[in-house]
Amino acid sequence: MKPIIRKALKSSLAESLATPLSVDHYLGLIDSKLSVDEPRGRIAEATRQTPDSVTLTIEPNDNWTRPAPGQHILFGIDLDGVRHRRCFSIAGAPDENSLEITVKRNGDGAVSNFLVDNVEPGQLVYLTHAEGEFYPNASPPARALLLSAGSGITPMMSILRAWIAADELPDVVFMHYARTSADMIYEDALDRLADEQPSLELVKRFTSADGRISADTLDAAVPDLDERMTWLCGPAGFMDSVQPLLDARTTKPVFREQFESSRREAAHGEGEVHFVQSDVAASGDDGSLLEIAEQAGLNPPYGCRMGICHSCKCRVTEGTVRNLRSNEVQDIRDTDIQLCIHAAAGDVAIEL
């Protein structure tokens, strides 16, 4: 959209002409991807790389700004008239005009299951600008280790592709753990890149045959670990077992991204939770405030369920809460908190 048109559409005159609807509503009658300033996109391709995943190539509108390597977005889709938002890593290189995400089936996850089973090209999706600090560097290190498991491979693909696109690929060991070859997303793409790029060494490990990561396997695959900057991403159990191995082997920076709740022992709360606007009371004993709200039949918005996206932010009128990541207990009043990473540590009143 030309800047002069965007400026006109953002004016108070355009807004008042559109009232009681919005300018975006009328733009949507022309093309649902159009919006004055909201990033939106349309799915151009949906590729099933493995039976339980789908890779989406999305063509964004011109409100989208290009991400940095390894960042994530909040992805929104309307299902049965309700907009759901979830957090996904971008897997494509940042300078591509489209963006790519890969979604894995997730137990009872309504959005991921819909995407894996049913999504087709042409679907309109809602985006946020990318966020995340997984790749804070201005330029690649001389040597790198990309170490991932499961869907932790997606931000690694973004970093790797960014290096290749800029013709700045360093000496990289890309070590990835999947349950089997059939479960490994991006296996074909990585095999091709490893054939084409002499400085990329691909180490695939399949836990069904090779077992989980250990000191011996890491030492054998990356004997010069202490000379490499490391990027680490995967499920919480994987991250927990790898971190001490890295601590014992390198003093170089290790950048971590974890797309799974890092809650430890503090999953239990206590006290009573009162959802003020709904006038519903629930026991605070069982899980995060987000889970308690859902168990009570409420539908608070959420995206990542792990404290990244802030879409579950909600005001606590008064009460005592525990941060499930730090275990810190706080007495608060009229304060916005992320429901997914807080539990009740006493009675809590929430504006929901």
Ligand code: FES
């Ligand atoms: S759902 Fe993303 S921060 Fe809570």
